[in-house]
Amino acid sequence: MMYRWLNGWLQMATWLRLCSFCGAALLLAMLLWGAWLRPIQQQQQQWEQQHQQQAQRYHQQLQLLRAMPALVALQQQTEQLEAQLASAISRSFSLSDLLHASGAVLEYWHPSGQGGELSLTLDWSQFIALLDYLSALQPTLLSSQFNLQREEQQLRLVMELTDEN
Numbered sequence: 001m002m003y004r005w006l007n008g009w010l011q012m013a014t015w016l017r018l019c020s021f022c023g024a025a026l027l028l029a030m031l032l033w034g035a036w037l038r039p040i041q042q043q044q045q046q047w048e049q050q051h052q053q054q055a056q057r058y059h060q061q062l063q064l065l066r067a068m069p070a071l072v073a074l075q076q077q078t079e080q081l082e083a084q085l086a087s088a089i090s091r092s093f094s095l096s097d098l099l100h101a102s103g104a105v106l107e108y109w110h111p112s113g114q115g116g117e118l119s120l121t122l123d124w125s126q127f128i129a130l131l132d133y134l135s136a137l138q139p140t141l142l143s144s145q146f147n148l149q150r151e152e153q154q155l156r157l158v159m160e161l162t163d164e165n
Contacts, residue, residue: 093161095109102127102133103129115163116161118160119157119158121154
């Protein structure tokens with residue numbers, strides 16, 4: 001049966017054989033395009049869309065980065081904020097800092113909700129250092145009661161401190 005078809009095709013006119021050959025080639029090309037090239041083309045289109053989306057995201061991020069201040073400026077700003085924080089922390093009241101700054105000897109400390117009563121033994125230079133420390137505090141501590149007495153070669157200070165806030 002196959003020979004009959006081939007024999008019939010060979011006996012056709014040349015132009016008919018040429019047309020049938022071109023039709024078969026065209027049909028084969030369409031089948032190849034539909035089965036193999038079309039999916040590849042669709043995949044390529046998806047990749048191009050992904051590439052465009054990524055390029056768009058990249059440009060948006062680049063614009064955001066360009067709008068940000070330089071790293072040096074951020075470091076300077078961070079250092080300034082750290083210095084402000086350190087100075088704010090160092091200015092708050094601390095009994096150990098008070099004793100260290102003045103060099104006084106603590107007799108007793110009775111803290112309360114907003115201050116407390118403090119008794120120290122010190123000399124005049126230590127008393128001046130203590131006043132310097134208290135004057136540098138933020139928030140300021142107020143002394144509602146203050147008693148300074150001489151005891152032999154030393155001074156005895158009893159002071160009631162109250163937070164200004």
